[in-house]
Amino acid sequence: MAAKQSEKAKLITDTKNDQNNYAALAQKRNSEVAKLREEQAAANRRALGGSSVSIPGGVPGGGGYPGAWASAPLDAYVDPWGLYTRECVSYVAWKIHSTGRYVPHFGGAGNANQWPSTAARHGISSGSTPKAGAAAVMNIGYYGHVMYVESVNGDGTITVSDYNFAWDGLYRHYTRSASGLTYVYF
Structure with missing residues (x-):
């Protein structure tokens, strides 16, 4: 009986130690994710640095993005394409799909x-020529950033439109240079 109680006490101690180790690991990983997000937001801003582009303040739930996703916290759900909601990728996948085109599960x-x-x-296919309805990819930072091309203008x-440019989970609509991007033609 004493051996069983000793074994039980050891299991409880081991479990508490494991729980503390997992909590410390989760906290470390959350800090790493927060740092990557900060770095990506800074990379997004630097990518437009020196240009005349003015990124407007974000709008919650803009662009016609489904309300259940737009009003939920950032990354609260995974959409039908395997992407976290209120991220740039989820918005662009939804926007392309909403025009009747195929978007694969990522x-x-x-x-x-x-x-x-x-x-x-x-x-x-993808390429360097902008086309309305394409996904425009900025290959910067750890994650990159993707935008939906609403129109191609005659001045370059x-x-x-996009979500989460500033890592705030918000919608934006703006005009920027067409150069330096990769376009995916869904």
Whole structure:
């Protein structure tokens, strides 16, 4: 009986130690994610540095994005394409799908900077020529950033819409240079 009680006490101690170790690991990983998000937001801003582009303040729930996703906390859900909601990738996938075009399930390869290669595996081409309705990919930072091309303008700019440019989970609509981007033609 004493041996069983000793074994039980050891299991309880081991479990508490494991729980503390997992909590410390989770806190460390959350700090790493927060740092990556800060770095990505800074990379997004630097990518437009020196240009005349003015990124407007974000709008909650803008762009027609589904209300259940737009009003939920950032990353609260995974959308039908395997992407976290209120992220740039989820918004652009939804926007393309809402125009009747096929968007593949990204299944773990959905960071914005992965879109050209992931799309290519599904027979979707990409290039450097802007086209209305394309996904415009900024291959910067850890994650990259993707925007929906609303229109191509005659002065070398494009008008885009996106979510989460400033890592705030908000919608934006603005005009920026068309150069330096990869376009995915869904």
